[in-house]
Amino acid sequence: MTTSTALLLADLAGVAVFAASGASAAVAKRLDLFGVVFVGFVASLGGGIVRDLVIDEVPPLAFADWRYAGTAAVTAAAIFWLHPQFARLRTTVLVLDAAGLGLFTVAGTLKALDAQVPAVGACLIGMITAIGGGLVRDLLTGEIPVVLRREIYAVASLLGSMVVVLLNSLGHTGPLPLTVAAGLVFGVRLVALRRRWSAPVATLRPPRTGMSGPPPE
Template identity: 80%
Template structure:
């Protein structure tokens, strides 16, 4: 397969898994059919729209290619109707989100590199592509966005985008190399969840409440 075909397949797969992730989160919040599909579409297409606008690919593929919106909407609707068969929705959401994170990290970084964005900028675009959909999903369902918590999320996307940039620099950005990069982000995210890895947070010291006695 050519690189463009691999990108298209990975992009649509990422759209499907993020749509399923967003729809599963919406089902867990007991939204109606429209709400589930809307959240699924936002989760699936938000990051890609940001990516295309930044690299000046207008209109974004989400609007120019019907397959993107159709894939997102159909997947979200399928989750709405089939959710009784999806046991343990929270686990399902986390696994699908990890898969979407890996797919969108790789496609976002590679598309930025193909648009001649320097490696550092391409990595930033890859990260923002990966976290954009999940950010929209969490905000719409009333959750603190995963990217703002202590969990290893954006850092996993950053590691994956750096790997893609290195593969591209050494001429290894073919199908097998991209699959390895996707799997790397996916596994890193799930292992971080399993082992409860987290980024450091600032330690807040309680204010001093004692008062000085009168001077003698």
């Protein structure tokens, strides 16, 4: 198996994982078959579409290569019919989702760098590639996006993007260093889930009930 074939298969595996995640959320909201497939498609390919539009690559890969759209649609449809069995695999899905997060982060950052996007922009594009689909998924299903809550999700992706940019600047662009970067995202996400790490949240103080000074006449 060639390196390009292995990368394609890994990419499609990530698409399938995120499509399953989106479809599961749509099933929980009692959407019909079309709604489930649509949310699954957006969840798996939305970030990549935004990435390609930002770097002026048209049509986006999700539309140019039928294998991406086909994988997303077939996976989402399968979840529609098999969701009772799939619901029992929550832990497995979280692990696969973390792996997809790492893979999409690295792939998106590399594609931005290949398009001559500066380092800061490449980091942001890499993160958007990984989290964009989930962001739209949550909005479509009426939920506060996971990336805006306390969970360490977007932060793990951004950290991975920064590592990819650093490795690229040092000339380390082979499969092993990039695998290490994806593994870092994967590891941070899993450890954060296990240890319940979270980003700081503002503390809301109750409003004052009394008034200082003399009462009004």
